[in-house]
Amino acid sequence: QLQLQESGPGLVKPSETLSLTCTVSGGSISSSSYYWGWIRQPPGKGLEWIGSIYYSGSTYYNPSLKSRVTISVDTSKNQFSLKLSSVTAADTAVYYCARISRYFDPLWAFDIWGQGTMVTVSS
Amino acid sequence: EIVLTQSPGTLSLSPGERATLSCRASQSVSSSYLAWYQQKPGQAPRLLIYGASSRATGIPDRFSGSGSGTDFTLTISRLEPEDFAVYYCQQYGSSLITFGGGTKVEI
Numbered sequence: 001q002l003q004l005q006e007s008g009p010g011l012v013k014p015s016e017t018l019s020l021t022c023t024v025s026g027g028s029i030s031s032s033s034y035y036w037g038w039i040r041q042p043p044g045k046g047l048e049w050i051g052s053i054y055y056s057g058s059t060y061y062n063p064s065l066k067s068r069v070t071i072s073v074d075t076s077k078n079q080f081s082l083k084l085s086s087v088t089a090a091d092t093a094v095y096y097c098a099r100i101s102r103y104f105d106p107l108w109a110f111d112i113w114g115q116g117t118m119v120t121v122s123s
Numbered sequence: 124e125i126v127l128t129q130s131p132g133t134l135s136l137s138p139g140e141r142a143t144l145s146c147r148a149s150q151s152v153s154s155s156y157l158a159w160y161q162q163k164p165g166q167a168p169r170l171l172i173y174g175a176s177s178r179a180t181g182i183p184d185r186f187s188g189s190g191s192g193t194d195f196t197l198t199i200s201r202l203e204p205e206d207f208a209v210y211y212c213q214q215y216g217s218s219l220i221t222f223g224g225g226t227k228v229e230i
Contacts (some may be wrong), residue, residue, distance in 0.1 A: 047213075
């Protein structure tokens with residue numbers, strides 16, 4: 001079945017750029033039925049949507065993060081990636097990638113999630 | 124941007140009791156685009172309910188969702204020990220996604 005796996009550095013210095021990749025296995029990222037998203041969760045806090053991407057490269061971002069976020073897709077590798085620039089301690093969180101359906105039930109709900117990866121921003 | 128407010132912040136109940144969780148939106152949300160998730164410590168969230176009232180695959184029927192417009196409810200009819208967790212609502216609208224702050228259901 002479809003699985004998602006996040007990867008990337010667990011420690012990033014303040015002011016630098018956080019970079020994560022989500023690898024999709026057991027299915028194609030190029031399906032026209034789905035968007036792919038990033039969600040984060042600071043320690044002990046709630047969930048925050050970062051942004052979503054379609055296989056064509058079309059993106060939607062959280063307005064509060066839009067100036068610092070870039071999400072891209074590499075269909076040849078079945079991966080999509082997150083870059084968050086100028087990070088501070090407030091960006092310390094578990095980062096999840098997930099799938100969201102645009103055409104079929106469950107419409108616009110994240111039905112498959114990666115296990116999450118902890119990223120700490122510290123010097 | 125639509126803000127989702129969940130209440131209560133914490134719900135203290137016993138196994139076998141009924142849990143009623145609220146999610147209120149700052150403006151009207153399409154029922155088709157309102158979802159609920161369960162999250163246990165150290166785990167990714169799990170989709171429970173989508174379209175405000177439809178159970179996701181494999182979700183027991185003690186979980187039910189209802190509501191429309193700005194007021195939505197997740198009900199757990201009889202709490203099982205494995206149901207003690209944090210629950211989040213989530214909406215999609217105008218290409219943006221927001222989550223509520225969560226309700227912790229504790230023993």
